[in-house]
Amino acid sequence: MIQRPAKNEYPDYYVPYLDLVPEGDLLQLLKENLQKTVSLFEGISEEVSLHRYAPGKWSIKEVLGHITDTERIMSYRLLRVGRGDQTPLAGFNENDYVEGAQINRLPMENILQDFTATRNATINLIQNIPTEAWANKGNANGMEITTRAIAYIIAGHQIHHCKIVEERYL
Numbered sequence: 619m620i621q622r623p624a625k626n627e628y629p630d631y632y633v634p635y636l637d638l639v640p641e642g643d644l645l646q647l648l649k650e651n652l653q654k655t656v657s658l659f660e661g662i663s664e665e666v667s668l669h670r671y672a673p674g675k676w677s678i679k680e681v682l683g684h685i686t687d688t689e690r691i692m693s694y695r696l697l698r699v700g701r702g703d704q705t706p707l708a709g710f711n712e713n714d715y716v717e718g719a720q721i722n723r724l725p726m727e728n729i730l731q732d733f734t735a736t737r738n739a740t741i742n743l744i745q746n747i748p749t750e751a752w753a754n755k756g757n758a759n760g761m762e763i764t765t766r767a768i769a770y771i772i773a774g775h776q777i778h779h780c781k782i783v784e785e786r787y788l
Contacts, residue, residue, distance in 0.1 A: 648773055
C-alpha cells in the first residue's frame with residue numbers, strides 16, 4: 619500500500635486536495651472513483667453538459683476535460699519523479715488548457731471515454747512504481763514534491779471537482 623505523504627512532501631496549495639483523500643488503499647480508491655465519476659457524468663445530457671453555474675465558470679464538459687488534462691499532466695510528473703528524473707517540470711495554466719481543448723464541441727461520451735482511458739493508464743502506472751521510488755523527490759512548477767504526493771494529488775483533484783459538479787451544477 620502507498621504511504622500517505624507527509625505535509626513536507628508537497629506544496630501547501632495542494633493541501634485541500636490531499637485532505638479529501640480518505641485513509642485506505644489509494645489504488646482501490648482510484649478504481650472506485652473511476653466508476654463513481656463515470657456514473658456521475660454518463661447520466662448528464664448534452665444540453666445539461668454545457669451548463670455553467672455562474673458566468674465565467676467552466677461548463678460541465680470543461681470540468682471533466684480539466685480533470686482529465688490535469689490527471690495526464692500529473693501522471694507525467696508521477697512518471698518522471700518516480701523514475702528519479704531531477705529535471706524541473708514546468709507548471710501549466712489550467713484555463714489555457716480548457717480554452718485550447720474546445721471540449722464543448724465534443725460529445726460527452728467521448729470526453730468520458732478519454733477520462734476513463736486516462737484513469738486506467740494512471741492506475742497501471744501507479745501499480746508498477748517500485749516501492750523505493752515512492753519517496754523520490756522532484757521539482758514541479760518550482761516546488762519540491764514526492765512521487766507519493768503526486769499520486770494522492772491526482773486522487774484528491776478528481777474528488778474535488780466531482781464534488782463541485784454535484785454541489786454546484788446538478
